[in-house]
Amino acid sequence: MTESFSFDGTVVTFRPGQTIGAALLATGTRSWRTTRRKGRLRGLFCGIGVCFDCLLTVDGTPDQRACMVEARDGMEVRTQQGVGRAGLAT
Amino acid sequence: MPGSPPDPYDVAVVGAGPAGLAAATTAADHGCATVLLDDAGRPGGQFWRRAPGTAEAGTDPTADRAGLGRVLAGLLADLGRVDVRTRHEVWSVQAEPAGFVVRAQVDVGEVAVRARTLVLAPGAHDRQLPFPGWDTPGVVAAGGLQALAKEHGVLPGRRVVVAGTGPFLLPVAGAVIARGGTVVAVAEAGDGTGWLRGPAALLGTPGRVRDAAGYAAVLARHGVPFLRRTGVVEAVGDHRGVTAAVLARLDGAGRPDGGSRRTVACDVVATGWGFTPRLDLPLGLGCTTRVDRDGSLVVAVTARQETSVVGCFAAGEATGVGGAELAVVEGRLAGLAAAIRLGNAPSDPPPARLLRRRRALRRFAALLHAAHPVPPGWPAWLDGRTTMCRCEEVTVADVDEAVTDLGATDPRTVKLLTRCGMGWCQGRICGEPLARLVAAMTCTPYDPTSMATRPVAVPLTLGALATGPS
Numbered sequence: 001m002t003e004s005f006s007f008d009g010t011v012v013t014f015r016p017g018q019t020i021g022a023a024l025l026a027t028g029t030r031s032w033r034t035t036r037r038k039g040r041l042r043g044l045f046c047g048i049g050v051c052f053d054c055l056l057t058v059d060g061t062p063d064q065r066a067c068m069v070e071a072r073d074g075m076e077v078r079t080q081q082g083v084g085r086a087g088l089a090t
Numbered sequence: 091m092p093g094s095p096p097d098p099y100d101v102a103v104v105g106a107g108p109a110g111l112a113a114a115t116t117a118a119d120h121g122c123a124t125v126l127l128d129d130a131g132r133p134g135g136q137f138w139r140r141a142p143g144t145a146e147a148g149t150d151p152t153a154d155r156a157g158l159g160r161v162l163a164g165l166l167a168d169l170g171r172v173d174v175r176t177r178h179e180v181w182s183v184q185a186e187p188a189g190f191v192v193r194a195q196v197d198v199g200e201v202a203v204r205a206r207t208l209v210l211a212p213g214a215h216d217r218q219l220p221f222p223g224w225d226t227p228g229v230v231a232a233g234g235l236q237a238l239a240k241e242h243g244v245l246p247g248r249r250v251v252v253a254g255t256g257p258f259l260l261p262v263a264g265a266v267i268a269r270g271g272t273v274v275a276v277a278e279a280g281d282g283t284g285w286l287r288g289p290a291a292l293l294g295t296p297g298r299v300r301d302a303a304g305y306a307a308v309l310a311r312h313g314v315p316f317l318r319r320t321g322v323v324e325a326v327g328d329h330r331g332v333t334a335a336v337l338a339r340l341d342g343a344g345r346p347d348g349g350s351r352r353t354v355a356c357d358v359v360a361t362g363w364g365f366t367p368r369l370d371l372p373l374g375l376g377c378t379t380r381v382d383r384d385g386s387l388v389v390a391v392t393a394r395q396e397t398s399v400v401g402c403f404a405a406g407e408a409t410g411v412g413g414a415e416l417a418v419v420e421g422r423l424a425g426l427a428a429a430i431r432l433g434n435a436p437s438d439p440p441p442a443r444l445l446r447r448r449r450a451l452r453r454f455a456a457l458l459h460a461a462h463p464v465p466p467g468w469p470a471w472l473d474g475r476t477t478m479c480r481c482e483e484v485t486v487a488d489v490d491e492a493v494t495d496l497g498a499t500d501p502r503t504v505k506l507l508t509r510c511g512m513g514w515c516q517g518r519i520c521g522e523p524l525a526r527l528v529a530a531m532t533c534t535p536y537d538p539t540s541m542a543t544r545p546v547a548v549p550l551t552l553g554a555l556a557t558g559p560s
Contacts, residue, residue: 037482044234048136
């Protein structure tokens with residue numbers, strides 16, 4: 001059976017060993033974060049864990065690098081808005 | 091490795107790319123208890139990225155630089171005596187009376203390992219020069235694109251423009267073609283004549299010349315335009331990402347000729363201007379540095395690859411960008427030097443064969459840096475709205491204000507006034523270009539040092555810090 005994770009509720013299949021970022025790009029998804037100040041779209045840039053542009057929320061934990069985190073079956077991946085910690089807003 | 095791990099190890103090697111693998115296996119071959127730490131899921135570094143499950147890196151159909159795919163297989167086979175710690179992201183190295191302590195972030199938490207000697211082989215990442223639209227999704231680092239293609243079999247789009255400078259652009263274009271993508275153009279800022287100034291260096295490294303010729307032949311076969319003295323001066327996009335790149339002819343200093351601007355449709359722009367060594371850890375430890383010919387801040391080392399910190403060695407791109415084969419030679423020398431310091435090897439001069447090879451490869455690197463410099467006129471393609479700092483969303487106009495209105499004369503002051511370089515990446519991407527831009531704006535000497543110091547080399551959670559190492 002193909003392995004998959006959910007991305008904002010849609011199913012994304014991946015090849016074992018692929019990062020979340022690679023799997024998302026394979027589906028044609030190019031961005032999965034909006035910036036804190038200007039709300040600009042961002043996706044993968046450096047691709048090797050250096051630039052922190054490709055942050056998203058994985059199983060409820062924000063600020064995970066899509067280019068570094070290996071995709072796992074059943075993960076819940078979400079786009080990240082702003083600081084990614086809306087739950088902490090007071 | 092059976093039983094509890096040594097405390098301290100004889101040698102800790104940080105970075106499992108070509109230099110780190112060579113250093114760790116050499117030290118272990120001399121009977122040193124060796125630990126190798128790397129943030130990736132398996133050893134190989136950026137150079138030896140490969141599809142999961144493959145041991146050999148020689149999957150590149152175009153060229154195998156001097157048999158380096160086989161070198162990797164040999165190094166991997168030789169790792170049996172090394173304690174390999176993957177997915178360990180080292181955030182700090184510190185000197186102690188008896189050696190060094192290396193602290194790394196793992197999945198959720200932190201570990202500390204101690205060692206009597208240390209080899210730092212942190213590698214490098216693509217050097218970037220900001221341009222209008224470079225923060226649009228679909229603009230990627232050339233090395234990042236290659237990693238996606240080689241390791242994950244994925245392209246971030248179908249029509250790719252590759253731009254920047256240096257021979258690395260060729261294998262990046264080759265990787266796109268190998269994955270079935272279309273390379274719309276390769277835009278090289280240089281004119282290629284710099285190579286003619288060092289025929290002796292080329293004769294010493296025939297493998298590198300053959301590789302470049304092989305890649306050039308592939309591009310020609312696929313009808314890929316290779317445009318000299320040309321740059322991508324703008325990425326155009328809509329709400330989904332890049333839709334086109336604006337190409338322009340560059341003059342000898344890299345300034346675009348406005349009349350030559352033309353727009354080509356594409357969905358990926360991949361850029362690279364050589365490489366920036368990752369100096370966070372050596373700087374944190376207090377190693378003496380120097381500015382290399384290509385403008386990179388690098389670690390100063392002795393003939394035995396020892397840094398100014400006794401017992402700490404450095405190898406690979408961190409001591410001067412020169413490619414994988416040079417990194418392997420330097421790693422072998424560093425691993426041997428560590429073994430000598432520990433009394434595990436006789437204190438003979440290093441093998442002449444390695445020293446000769448290092449000399450030839452460094453000569454080649456110097457020629458490469460001279461032939462493919464960061465063009466001094468690059469700020470001419472910026473406009474006020476261009477993003478300088480991707481993390482903190484600082485624009486060129488913000489930097490200009492800090493210099494012109496607020497009187498900043500150095501990059502660190504600009505950083506403090508604008509937050510340029512204060513975000514998630516800690517200035518890894520924008521730090522060097524900011525230092526270059528401020529030098530150009532203020533007519534002061536270029537100095538990347540103040541933008542390169544990062545005492546905590548990786549963002550950590552406060553929880554991990556509070557809990558401490560396990």
